[in-house]
Amino acid sequence: MSASSPSPEPVFDGAGEQLPGPRELAGVIRGVGIHAEFQPIIDLARASVVGYEALARFEGPVRSPLPWFEAAKVHGRLDELEAAALRCALDAHAILPTNTFLTVNIGPAAIDAPAVREVWRDFPSLGGVVVELTEHERVESYEALEPVLTRLRAAGALLAIDDAGAGYAGLQHVLTLRPDVIKLDRALVEGLDRDEAKRALVEMVGTLAGRLDAWLLAEGIETGEELDVLVGLGVPLAQGYFLGRPGPAFPAMDTDAATRIISQVKRQDDHGLRLLLEHVPVSRDYDGAVAALADERVDVVVLLDDWQRPVGTLDVDGIVHAVRDSGLKVNVDTPATDAVQRAIVRSSSHRFAPLVCIDDAGRYVGVVRMERLVEHLTRPDSRS
Ligand code: G
Numbered sequence: 533m534s535a536s537s538p539s540p541e542p543v544f545d546g547a548g549e550q551l552p553g554p555r556e557l558a559g560v561i562r563g564v565g566i567h568a569e570f571q572p573i574i575d576l577a578r579a580s581v582v583g584y585e586a587l588a589r590f591e592g593p594v595r596s597p598l599p600w601f602e603a604a605k606v607h608g609r610l611d612e613l614e615a616a617a618l619r620c621a622l623d624a625h626a627i628l629p630t631n632t633f634l635t636v637n638i639g640p641a642a643i644d645a646p647a648v649r650e651v652w653r654d655f656p657s658l659g660g661v662v663v664e665l666t667e668h669e670r671v672e673s674y675e676a677l678e679p680v681l682t683r684l685r686a687a688g689a690l691l692a693i694d695d696a697g698a699g700y701a702g703l704q705h706v707l708t709l710r711p712d713v714i715k716l717d718r719a720l721v722e723g724l725d726r727d728e729a730k731r732a733l734v735e736m737v738g739t740l741a742g743r744l745d746a747w748l749l750a751e752g753i754e755t756g757e758e759l760d761v762l763v764g765l766g767v768p769l770a771q772g773y774f775l776g777r778p779g780p781a782f783p784a785m786d787t788d789a790a791t792r793i794i795s796q797v798k799r800q801d802d803h804g805l806r807l808l809l810e811h812v813p814v815s816r817d818y819d820g821a822v823a824a825l826a827d828e829r830v831d832v833v834v835l836l837d838d839w840q841r842p843v844g845t846l847d848v849d850g851i852v853h854a855v856r857d858s859g860l861k862v863n864v865d866t867p868a869t870d871a872v873q874r875a876i877v878r879s880s881s882h883r884f885a886p887l888v889c890i891d892d893a894g895r896y897v898g899v900v901r902m903e904r905l906v907e908h909l910t911r912p913d914s915r916s
């Protein structure tokens with residue numbers, strides 16, 4: 533802005549940043565200096581991109597969307613700016629990669645405003661579009677929105693509640709709006725691998741989503757650990773920097789994240805060794821083990837220390853196999869294929885000895901015989 537222009541007083545936001553002025557604002561409302569970028573939305577069961585969220589991006593000195601929306605509010609042009617952003621987003625509908633949906637953001641106050649209504653009119657067919665209701669201010673009642681939501685649904689759009697669990701988008705709104713997608717706010721995802729309560733909350737919202745026949749979409753995944761928990765909880769959809777950042781062309785998902793999801797899903801499919809466990813007699817001392825072997829049905833006894841950790845096995849031939857360094861001991865969650873691969877490289881003296889299974893704390897939980905393991909792995913349906 534030149535110093536000589538008779539521009540109005542500059543406006544600042546709460547952080548002291550200068551907001552865009554009315555002239556720049558008028559430009560973007562006409563569609564100049566505004567465009568959409570797209571962030572991939574991932575199907576966590578398949579590690580594939582199933583959709584994109586269109587996000588408004590601005591050119592020039594103020595690039596972040598927040599000051600623009602702030603400025604539009606100050607100048608009473610919020611509906612028009614929302615309309616301009618929505619138009620940019622919906623323009624991408626025609627060039628969307630196949631088999632993906634497009635999500636677009638709109639505030640409840642703007643959704644039926646004249647400027648926005650004009651945009652809806654220009655895009656009469658909304659199949660494959662998810663309209664995200666983004667609530668920046670409290671909406672007391674959604675009753676007034678019923679007609680416009682019904683129109684959008686009739687045009688083929690699905691409805692999502694954005695930022696659920698944060699700010700104003702509470703569970704009450706989920707109940708009244710009956711959305712097709714519930715977007716779980718980033719605040720509930722952040723650090724959920726270290727917070728049991730957050731994990732329980734996500735699980736609860738997931739159950740609610742299931743009851744309402746809605747998809748849960750977790751937003752703002754920034755770490756592999758957060759991702760692991762969400763995959764473990766069976767959350768169907770996710771989005772975040774760790775999975776893929778927004779970009780101007782439709783970006784692919786991050787390949788490391790894809791690999792991580794696939795290995796996590798595989799680990800879950802495999803029950804580890806639990807289904808193959810057998811409980812044989814245990815003893816704290818050698819004499820007790822020998823006594824247990826007097827029963828002719830017993831062919832192996834596991835020797836434990838005072839903390840229930842296995843120290844060795846004693847077999848019918850009176851041979852003690854020490855657990856340490858012998859490859860006898862294995863975590864019960866080890867996939868069966870990994871366990872057999874490790875077992876067959878043991879020394880010939882105990883290559884076919886049972887595997888002694890332990891839990892994460894190192895405590896004995898049972899044994900798995902090699903015969904059982906091989907039988908399990910060679911059965912045709914064993915990998916399903
Ligand atoms: O309110 P809504 O969920 O539509 O906001 C999306 C915004 O969040 C976008 O501006 C996008 O760039 C940003 N975003 C997307 N993924 C992440 C993430 O993993 N972490 C953070 N902090 N922001 C994200």
Ligand code: MN
Nearest residue numbers: 637664666694
């Ligand atoms: Mn959104």
